[in-house]
Amino acid sequence: xxxxxxxxxLLEQSGADVHVYDLGRRVGPLAREQFLAFEQATxxxxxxxxxxxxxxxxxxxxxxxxxxxIWFLRLSLDEQGLLVQAERDYLLNRLLxxxxxxxxxxDAQGFLQDNPYAFTPRDDRMALFHACLSRDLGLPPSRxxxxxxxxxRGEPGWDQWGFVGYxxxxxxACRHADSPLSEALPHLPPEPLVALxxxxxxxxxxxxxxxxxxxxxxxxxxxxxxDPALIAALIRGLAGGLAHAEVRxxxxxxxxxxxxxxxxxxxxxxxxxxxxxxxxxxxRDYLERLVDNEHGQAAFNQCVSDLxxxxxxxxxxxxxxxxxxxxxxxxxxxxxxxxxxxxT
Numbered sequence: 565x566x567x568x569x570x571x572x573x574l575l576e577q578s579g580a581d582v583h584v585y586d587l588g589r590r591v592g593p594l595a596r597e598q599f600l601a602f603e604q605a606t607x608x609x610x611x612x613x614x615x616x617x618x619x620x621x622x623x624x625x626x627x628x629x630x631x632x633x634i635w636f637l638r639l640s641l642d643e644q645g646l647l648v649q650a651e652r653d654y655l656l657n658r659l660l661x662x663x664x665x666x667x668x669x670x671d672a673q674g675f676l677q678d679n680p681y682a683f684t685p686r687d688d689r690m691a692l693f694h695a696c697l698s699r700d701l702g703l704p705p706s707r708x709x710x711x712x713x714x715x716x717r718g719e720p721g722w723d724q725w726g727f728v729g730y731x732x733x734x735x736x737a738c739r740h741a742d743s744p745l746s747e748a749l750p751h752l753p754p755e756p757l758v759a760l761x762x763x764x765x766x767x768x769x770x771x772x773x774x775x776x777x778x779x780x781x782x783x784x785x786x787x788x789x790x791d792p793a794l795i796a797a798l799i800r801g802l803a804g805g806l807a808h809a810e811v812r813x814x815x816x817x818x819x820x821x822x823x824x825x826x827x828x829x830x831x832x833x834x835x836x837x838x839x840x841x842x843x844x845x846x847x848r849d850y851l852e853r854l855v856d857n858e859h860g861q862a863a864f865n866q867c868v869s870d871l872x873x874x875x876x877x878x879x880x881x882x883x884x885x886x887x888x889x890x891x892x893x894x895x896x897x898x899x900x901x902x903x904x905x906x907x908t
Contacts, residue, residue, distance in 0.1 A: 569656065570600060570603040570604065570652075570656075571603060571621065571652065571655055571656060571659065572584065572596065572599060572600055572603060572621070573600075574656065574659055574660070575621060575623050575659075578623065579625075580623045580624055580625045581623075581624045581625075582596075582621065582622065582623055582624075583621075583622040583624065583697075583700070583701075584596070584599040584619055584620070584621060584622070585619060585620040585622065585693060585696065585697070586610070586611055586618070586619055587618045587619055587620055587636065587685055587689060587693060588611050588612065588613035588616075588617070588618040588619075589611045589613050589835060589836060589838070590611065590765060590766040590803070590836070591689060591692045591693050591696055591766045592696060592766050593696070593700060594610070594619065598610060599619075602617065602646075602647055603647060603652060605646045605647050605649060607646075608641070608644060608645030608646050608875040609641055609645055609646075609647070609875075610875065610876075611874070612641055612645055612873050612874065612875075613835075613870075614870075615640065615641050615873050616638045616639060616640055616641060617638065617639045617641060617647070618637075618638045618683070619636075619637060619638075620634055620635065620636050620637070620693060621634070621635045621637065622634050622697065624701060632697070632701070634697075635682065636682060636683050636684060636685060637655065637681050637682060637683070638681055638682075638683050639651045639652060639655075639681060641873075645873065645874075645875050651681055654681070655679075655681055658679060687730070688730060688734075688759075688762060691730050691731045691733075691734040691763075692734045692737075692738075692762075692763050692766060694706070694731070694734070695731070695734035695735045695737070695738040695739075695763070696738050696766070698735075699738045699739055705732075705735035705739065706729075706731045706732065706735055708728075708729035708730075708731045708732030708735065709731075709732050709735040709736065709739075710732075711727070711728060711729070711732055712728050712729065712732025712733050712735065712736045713732070713736050713740075713744070715727075715728045715732075715756070716736055716740075716744045716745055716748040717744045717748070718744075718747075718748065718751065722751045722752060722753060723753065725752075725753055725755055725756040728756060730759060733756065733759050733760055733763055734763045736760075737760060737763035737764050737767060738763070738767065741767070741768070741769070741770045741773065742770045742772045742773050745760070745764075745773055745776070746770075746772045746773045746775070746776040747776075749773075749776040749777060749779070749780055750776070750779065750780070752780075754791065754793075754794050757780065757794065757797065757798075758793065758794060758797040760801065761777070761797040761798055761800050761801030762797060762800060762801075764777075764800075764801040764804060765800040765801055765803045765804060765836050766804065767804045768804050768807075769802070769804040769805035769808070769811075771808055773805070774802065774805035774808050774810065774811050775810070777798060777801050777802050777805065778802070778810060778811065778814050780798055781795065781798040781799070781802065781814065781818075782814075784798055785818070790826075792826045792828045792829060793828060795826070795828070795829055795832075796826075796828040796829050796831070796832040797832070799815065799818070799829060799832040799833060799836070799837060800832045800835075800836040800837070802814075802815065802837065803836040803837040806837060806839050806840060812840060812843070812846075815833065815837060815840055815846075816840065816843070816845070816846045816849070819833065819846055819849040819850050819853060820849050822852075822853070822856075824853055825853050825854075825856040825857050825858065826857070826858070827857045827858060827859050827863050830850065830853060830854050830857060830863075830867060831863075831867060833850060834850070834867045834870055834871055835870065838871065838874060838877060839876075841871065841877060841880070841881075842876065842877060842880060844880065844883075844884060844887075847880065847881065847884050848884060848887070848889075848890060851868075851884065851890065851894045852890075852891060852894060854867055854868070854894075855891070855893050855894045855897050861897060861900055861901075864897045864901065865900075865901045868881070868898065868901055869901070885898045
């Protein structure tokens with residue numbers, strides 16, 4: 565199958581620039597070679613979510629003022645995280661039919677009509693995608709950007725967040741790696757802070773911005789009572805800063821605390837900051853916290869199955885469950901998961 569035409573190559577035959585964006589765990593561009601290898605079923609999808617590849621194909625006619633053509637698609641993955649080729653072949657046939665229709669004057673978006681593999685991203689993900697795409701294509705941000713930027717500079721007052729559009733927050737998160745966000749973070753009310761963190765999770769964080777987020781996380785962990793949604797959002801926001809040792813140490817310390825069994829916190833780690841769990845110590849602590857979560861075996865199953873679907877973590881997770889130093893309760897929960905998997 566590696567020698568057959570791929571979706572990416574078929575779109576490139578038009579002469580347009582084609583960009584691929586992952587829309588699963590984070591929102592951001594995928595390298596052409598990486599996506600091509602996935603389509604050829606020689607490499608697993610790098611960041612699967614719910615055992616699917618969620619992505620956007622963007623066809624941009626270079627040098628033309630027309631809007632890019634965008635297709636949002638999701639494809640199933642097999643047990644190795646590889647493409648289920650029958651689904652991709654269906655899309656290829658649909659795309660060829662659509663190309664013929666376009667030559668007769670039809671809309672390019674007809675490809676998506678009644679397409680079982682098309683999807684519409686949630687509003688927040690759509691906003692972040694458009695913010696990333698406009699930045700990467702050198703296009704101006706949305707009309708909400710200037711007002712959001714003024715808010716993060718503290719100009720209208722920190723309590724005036726209700727007038728800030730979510731698209732503007734996404735634009736600011738994509739275009740500002742440090743100032744004014746790092747200066748704003750100590751002052752933000754919970755609602756705009758959560759929105760900002762959900763957009764920062766897909767960005768590469770500077771040391772200054774990471775430090776400001778860490779300071780807010782420390783504050784949130786000391787609050788009485790704690791706000792689980794805020795803590796989870798801050799962990800998600802820090803996902804783009806895992807290259808910094810201070811971020812890894814702080815999140816590792818969170819997992820090392822036996823009190824941190826809230827499922828929102830734990831799902832934020834495995835869903836957005838999963839690279840942290842490549843460290844066997846942090847992974848062991850994560851599993852020990854997870855087995856004590858308030859939703860029991862069902863949540864344990866969901867989070868561990870999610871980790872096992874990640875190509876970069878699956879081997880480490882399986883090895884951890886064979887470690888005799890792991891508690892009996894964690895090994896028993898994993899046995900319950902594998903037993904259910906084998907009987908379904």
